[in-house]
Amino acid sequence: MVGPAIWRFGRMDPLHEMQRLQGEMNRVFSGLGQHFSPELPPVNAWVGESDVVVTAELPGVDPSKVDVSVVGDTLTISGARDAEILKEGESYHRQERNHGRFTRSLQLPFHVEAGRVEAKYDKGILRITLPRAEADKPKKVAVTCE
Amino acid sequence: MENKVEYQKKPAQTPVEMERTRNRKVYVPKVDIIETGHSMVMYADIPGVDEKSVEVTVEKNVLTITGTVIPQEFPGRSIAYSEYDVGDYERAFTISDEVDRDRIGAVVKNGVLKLTLQKAPQAEVKKITVRTE
Numbered sequence: 001m002v003g004p005a006i007w008r009f010g011r012m013d014p015l016h017e018m019q020r021l022q023g024e025m026n027r028v029f030s031g032l033g034q035h036f037s038p039e040l041p042p043v044n045a046w047v048g049e050s051d052v053v054v055t056a057e058l059p060g061v062d063p064s065k066v067d068v069s070v071v072g073d074t075l076t077i078s079g080a081r082d083a084e085i086l087k088e089g090e091s092y093h094r095q096e097r098n099h100g101r102f103t104r105s106l107q108l109p110f111h112v113e114a115g116r117v118e119a120k121y122d123k124g125i126l127r128i129t130l131p132r133a134e135a136d137k138p139k140k141v142a143v144t145c146e
Numbered sequence: 147m148e149n150k151v152e153y154q155k156k157p158a159q160t161p162v163e164m165e166r167t168r169n170r171k172v173y174v175p176k177v178d179i180i181e182t183g184h185s186m187v188m189y190a191d192i193p194g195v196d197e198k199s200v201e202v203t204v205e206k207n208v209l210t211i212t213g214t215v216i217p218q219e220f221p222g223r224s225i226a227y228s229e230y231d232v233g234d235y236e237r238a239f240t241i242s243d244e245v246d247r248d249r250i251g252a253v254v255k256n257g258v259l260k261l262t263l264q265k266a267p268q269a270e271v272k273k274i275t276v277r278t279e
Contacts, residue, residue: 043232048223059257091177124193124257
């Protein structure tokens, strides 16, 4: 007979175990959602055959203070958002927006042509277009018959 | 499995949940509200919104911010990695009578909406001097 005693085996809490499994499943099937630090600006990446486009939501950042650098296949975005400086007699009712410095690194699926990387900042969204390096493009090999 | 037709009416939630006609996600923008001597300044993060797609309305004592975002598309490329989703922005605040409805300033720059709510003259702080007898 299989009684309820089976659950006590190995001190496994069935409810907890089920919740954990459900959480794990949700994480897996939510597909694109990945683990990342919430204090960093979130990025999206679109990959095409000859380039990759990376967008990041960076509202209220001075474009001249944003640094975009590429080394090999690693893209680094860094910058800062300044907090409002309160004058005498001013006070915060709410402060929900985050401030301060940030650095974000991303590994790209291929090496890119560092000299032809374009970065545009519009409506608080940074868009970086990174063309794939010529040397990294797939070579087509013709199959010959002898 | 056969397709089941629901004839039964769906009970409403209390209070009735508002639904949007457009099937798109809606986000609550983060805001900072700073009170100064004679005004209130509100900053809201609404990346992807410009002056044409943002709407600020005041009805009675509710101030509503609505921002519409057109999702960016990159033809010939497919999304490979995603940390954020694109959607509209909506948030409402109740404001007190001391805000002058006719003098609300709104500026959008780099995806940040700045609202300046001036206080009506009669609502400005009057300091009362306390004397001793």
